[in-house]
Amino acid sequence: MHKDFLMRQIEFIATAIGEIIFSKPSSKYEMQSEVRQLESDLLYVLLCNMLDKKNINGAEDLLFDMLEEDNRDHFLIAVDFYNRLNHMTDAELQNADFSREEIECGLNEIKTMYGLSIINQEQSLNVLLEQTEDKLVKSYY
Numbered sequence: 001m002h003k004d005f006l007m008r009q010i011e012f013i014a015t016a017i018g019e020i021i022f023s024k025p026s027s028k029y030e031m032q033s034e035v036r037q038l039e040s041d042l043l044y045v046l047l048c049n050m051l052d053k054k055n056i057n058g059a060e061d062l063l064f065d066m067l068e069e070d071n072r073d074h075f076l077i078a079v080d081f082y083n084r085l086n087h088m089t090d091a092e093l094q095n096a097d098f099s100r101e102e103i104e105c106g107l108n109e110i111k112t113m114y115g116l117s118i119i120n121q122e123q124s125l126n127v128l129l130e131q132t133e134d135k136l137v138k139s140y141y
Contacts, residue, residue, distance in 0.1 A: 006100040007086055010107060014083040017116070029073070029080040040073035047081055056085065056096040060106060067113065075114045082107040 029044050043066050050059035063081055067074050085093070085103045093099060 006104055010082065010086040010100070010103055013107060013111075014079050014086070017079050017111075028083075029077045038073075040071065040077060043074070044077050044080075047077065048084075051081075051084060054092065054096045056093070056098045067110075069113055075110070078110045079107070082110070 029040075043062075047059050047063060050056075050062065059081070063078055067078060082103050085098070085106075086100070090100075093103075
C-alpha cells in the first residue's frame with residue numbers, strides 16, 4: 001500500500017512539473033537534435049544507457065555531478081530520470097540496491113535545487129485543475 005502511494009505521488013509530481021514548468025503533458029525529455037547532439041542530449045543518452053544496464057546509483061551520481069541549476073533541460077532530464085526509475089519494478093530497483101523512497105528523496109532534492117520545493121501533491125493538483133479549466137474555457141469560446 002505504501003509503495004503504491006509513493007509510486008502515484010512520484011508520478012503525479014513528475015507530471016505536474018511537466019505541465020506547470022514546461023507546459024508539456026509529461027516530464028519526458030526529448031532530444032533536441034539527432035544530428036547535432038547538445039550537452040543535455042549527451043547527458044540524457046548516458047543516463048538512459050546506465051539505466052538500461054541497471055546502474056542506477058552510478059546514473060544518479062552522474063546526474064547530480066552534471067546538473068546545472070540554471071539549465072532547464074537538465075531539470076527536465078532529472079525529472080524524467082526519476083520518473084523512469086519510478087516505472088521500474090520493485091525487483092529491478094532492489095537488484096540495483098535502490099528503493100522507491102530514494103526515488104522520492106532524489107526528486108525532492110531536484111525540486112529544492114531548482115526552487116520548486118513548495119510543489120507538493122495538493123498544490124500540484126490545484127494548479128493542474130486550474131490550468132485544465134482554463135484550457136477548457138478557452139477551447140469552448
